[in-house]
Amino acid sequence: MSHHIVEVKNLNHTYPDGTVALRDVSFRIVHGESVAIIGANGAGKSTLLQHLNGYLAPTGGEVRIGDFPLTKATLPEIRRAVGMVFQDPDDQLFMPTVHDDVAFGPLNLGLPEQEVERRVREALDQVGAAHLADKPPYHLSGGEKKRVAIATVLSMSPTILVMDEPTSGLDPYARRRLMSLLRDFHHTKIFTSHDLDMVMDLCDRTIVLHQGEVRADGPTMEIFRDEDLLVGCRLEKPLSMQGCPLCGRVKSEVDGRR
Amino acid sequence: MSNIDKSFRDFRLLDRLAFGETAVHRLDPRAKVLVTLLYIVTVVSFGKYDLSALFPYFIFPAVMISVGGLPAGFVIRKVLLLAPFVLMIGIFNPVFDREVLVRLGPVGISGGWISCASIVVRTMLTLGAALILVGVTGFPAICGALERMGMPRVLAVQLLFLYRYIFVLTEEGARASRARELRAFGKGLGMKTFASLVGHLLLRTWQRAERIHMAMLARGFVGEFHARREFRFGARELLFLFGWSALFISLRFWNLSRMLGDALTGIVS
Amino acid sequence: MADALLSPAVGGVMWAVSAGAIAYSAVKVRSELDEKKVPLMGVLGAFLFAAQMINFTIPATGSSGHIGGGLLLAILLGPHAAFLTIASVLVVQALFFADGGLLALGCNIFNMGFITAFIVYPLVYKTILGRNPNQGRMALATMAAAIVGLQLGPLGVVLETYFSGISELPFTTFLLLMQPIHLAIGIVEGFITVAVVSFVYQSRPEILQVALEARPIGVHPVRNVLLAFLAATVLVGGIVSWYASENPDGLEWAIARVTGKEELTEPSRGIYGVLASIQQKTAFLPDYSFRKAPEPAVTSEGGDLAEASGKAGTSVSGIVGALMTLVLALVIGLVLRRRNQAV
Numbered sequence: 059m060s061h062h063i064v065e066v067k068n069l070n071h072t073y074p075d076g077t078v079a080l081r082d083v084s085f086r087i088v089h090g091e092s093v094a095i096i097g098a099n100g101a102g103k104s105t106l107l108q109h110l111n112g113y114l115a116p117t118g119g120e121v122r123i124g125d126f127p128l129t130k131a132t133l134p135e136i137r138r139a140v141g142m143v144f145q146d147p148d149d150q151l152f153m154p155t156v157h158d159d160v161a162f163g164p165l166n167l168g169l170p171e172q173e174v175e176r177r178v179r180e181a182l183d184q185v186g187a188a189h190l191a192d193k194p195p196y197h198l199s200g201g202e203k204k205r206v207a208i209a210t211v212l213s214m215s216p217t218i219l220v221m222d223e224p225t226s227g228l229d230p231y232a233r234r235r236l237m238s239l240l241r242d243f244h245h246t247k248i249f250t251s252h253d254l255d256m257v258m259d260l261c262d263r264t265i266v267l268h269q270g271e272v273r274a275d276g277p278t279m280e281i282f283r284d285e286d287l288l289v290g291c292r293l294e295k296p297l298s299m300q301g302c303p304l305c306g307r308v309k310s311e312v313d314g315r316r
Numbered sequence: 317m318s319n320i321d322k323s324f325r326d327f328r329l330l331d332r333l334a335f336g337e338t339a340v341h342r343l344d345p346r347a348k349v350l351v352t353l354l355y356i357v358t359v360v361s362f363g364k365y366d367l368s369a370l371f372p373y374f375i376f377p378a379v380m381i382s383v384g385g386l387p388a389g390f391v392i393r394k395v396l397l398l399a400p401f402v403l404m405i406g407i408f409n410p411v412f413d414r415e416v417l418v419r420l421g422p423v424g425i426s427g428g429w430i431s432c433a434s435i436v437v438r439t440m441l442t443l444g445a446a447l448i449l450v451g452v453t454g455f456p457a458i459c460g461a462l463e464r465m466g467m468p469r470v471l472a473v474q475l476l477f478l479y480r481y482i483f484v485l486t487e488e489g490a491r492a493s494r495a496r497e498l499r500a501f502g503k504g505l506g507m508k509t510f511a512s513l514v515g516h517l518l519l520r521t522w523q524r525a526e527r528i529h530m531a532m533l534a535r536g537f538v539g540e541f542h543a544r545r546e547f548r549f550g551a552r553e554l555l556f557l558f559g560w561s562a563l564f565i566s567l568r569f570w571n572l573s574r575m576l577g578d579a580l581t582g583i584v585s
Numbered sequence: 586m587a588d589a590l591l592s593p594a595v596g597g598v599m600w601a602v603s604a605g606a607i608a609y610s611a612v613k614v615r616s617e618l619d620e621k622k623v624p625l626m627g628v629l630g631a632f633l634f635a636a637q638m639i640n641f642t643i644p645a646t647g648s649s650g651h652i653g654g655g656l657l658l659a660i661l662l663g664p665h666a667a668f669l670t671i672a673s674v675l676v677v678q679a680l681f682f683a684d685g686g687l688l689a690l691g692c693n694i695f696n697m698g699f700i701t702a703f704i705v706y707p708l709v710y711k712t713i714l715g716r717n718p719n720q721g722r723m724a725l726a727t728m729a730a731a732i733v734g735l736q737l738g739p740l741g742v743v744l745e746t747y748f749s750g751i752s753e754l755p756f757t758t759f760l761l762l763m764q765p766i767h768l769a770i771g772i773v774e775g776f777i778t779v780a781v782v783s784f785v786y787q788s789r790p791e792i793l794q795v796a797l798e799a800r801p802i803g804v805h806p807v808r809n810v811l812l813a814f815l816a817a818t819v820l821v822g823g824i825v826s827w828y829a830s831e832n833p834d835g836l837e838w839a840i841a842r843v844t845g846k847e848e849l850t851e852p853s854r855g856i857y858g859v860l861a862s863i864q865q866k867t868a869f870l871p872d873y874s875f876r877k878a879p880e881p882a883v884t885s886e887g888g889d890l891a892e893a894s895g896k897a898g899t900s901v902s903g904i905v906g907a908l909m910t911l912v913l914a915l916v917i918g919l920v921l922r923r924r925n926q927a928v
Contacts, residue, residue, distance in 0.1 A: 320638045353687065360688055367907065374914040375917060378800070379917060394683055405590060411753070425604045438589035439587065450680045455677070471611055475627075478627045478631050482635070485635040504647075504649070513639070518636075522625075525625040526621075529621050531899055550606040577907070
């Protein structure tokens, strides 16, 4: 598949009870980009994500994934191309074993059994969870669950990876491990996160949402230097960009390698 | 709530036991389910006053517990905590049935006591069999076996979802319950508070169901669940099935206890 | 209901009915085309499981109770989905908590699932709810349904126990024990269900849309199910009749106790009239009927009657033998375990 573009044009979404969740949101993400969508709670991040794979239909505006506009007919192909990983892995791992969960997607695509097995093995290898294949999800640790949740999506060979709060709830070791895993993916990546240090590490571009509107859209470092913008959107600078608690000096260089 | 945690701890243990690797564990679940069902039906088919004939049936749980590597104490404990309901009903038997059936020397034992004892033994055997089945097979495998033996797929899928999310929901329920307890200062959980606690839990569960559905759709779900991998029903399973069946049916018609007892007392007297 | 109080005939019949109802409900749920239902059913089942583990104190008594939840599920999910969900919770409880047993599971699914979803919900709840539901009517309907359901369920238990002939408890005594207690339980269940439903209604009324829509469940589905029930009964009754050879005796025996007569003069006693007559005609196995005789009765019909009389007679050897087999079983178990560990 050549360039898969995620294009959102004047997207509006109003909930049945009247709350306006998204106001005139527009952006364009090209193949291979790594984009973070940040914002306060309730800013509309999750709602936006739910539009990207067609779970929600816009009340105004349009969403295009690759060459396809989002319509009922194109939904299956879009859901294959856009791999969505939710915040709570327990919502995503609903089959009796890890293997069954990772096989769920390919089976729904109608692939033959041998191909399904191959994809399951590959996906689990990619996230380093091959040894967990026969375990039930409730026997896994938080970090393992997150990695397996990613595998359940990878087995469908998506071109775009969308993740809602990938590092939330993880201990430092699991978080580091996940970050190096994500860094190696060549998909187009879209994350929402409160973990601004991770965003700084992994994403070249950041979109800031506030009360359903796009307040800023540009290179990550630029946005993180704009303190007024961040505070205005109920955010703040990543911890590694803030002053040292002891001496107050600011680290002027980005610590990208671990 | 120490009660929730305790009863749930047993649940988790039983779940873990199913992941054992013994010869019994590796058998096709269909064989184990069928044998267990036949066992229960045979035990239950005995007459009201059959007591000694039931004892040889202990051989099945004994063998399964040993070969399956199950903790004997655990199984015995769970079974001995006999359904209080059964015992409450059974204890009426001696009350209503006083006619003496057996004389042990000068002591007469009424039919009521014999049938009560029979009820106790039956309970141990049947409930033990059910626990052992789960311990050596595991719930998902049992569902798979039942599905292949005719249970509708909708029910099988739903059972598997239920089982998978029991762990999550009991955790949520326990957390909510503990949180309330910490603010209760000794007062019990009243009905109104319970309704609100459970109501919250229900709403969160409903939202979770919606998110799960979302996740299913995101991975291409269109309404069909696909069959799980096949187990193999081979020579070992046939041997298991026919061996135990033959034993259960023979023991049904020939009272091994009496035969042994007759032999022994015959030698002695 | 428990395995130990059950006879294979009664257990078999109840299983047949429950299995039929399960198959029917499965078809219905699939054809409803609401695929959201399956994860919803599973997760709500897990919810019910968890909720049943939380005890509350009943006012004015101080004793603790817990929610049954069958009616709640019927209100939230509709009868067919609720039936399957209740059945699955019962399956897990039977396997993991030794709650009654696997044969009695058929009875339990009927008493708690079928009665709630297919009798009480359409005939009591929906009827009272009527065509113009409001919160008041819903509360009334819920209370009534809870109370009726918790009278019919235990009635089922009493009947099943009675027809199995293992327990000596006379029918009327058992009934007098069960029904008053369950009246109180029904009232509590009604209150709790109303409270939870109101809570849901206040936060997310759309969940209850289905319930409030008051789509009348036509007489059709219930009638069809009852017909299937009848068919299953006759079929299984015929097949299982040879196995049931003991029960008519147990039943006559109970009758004799309660009424002082040897047998009922009315020919038909429902299932058992049929079974008894079939048994008489087929007489496949040597007669197992255990008649409590004051002195050992000796006949030549086969070794088994001799066994029966032996039971009534000396049976010291029976007891000795029983203990021996127990020891034997233990020894075999220990030997196998040691062999396992050695390997």
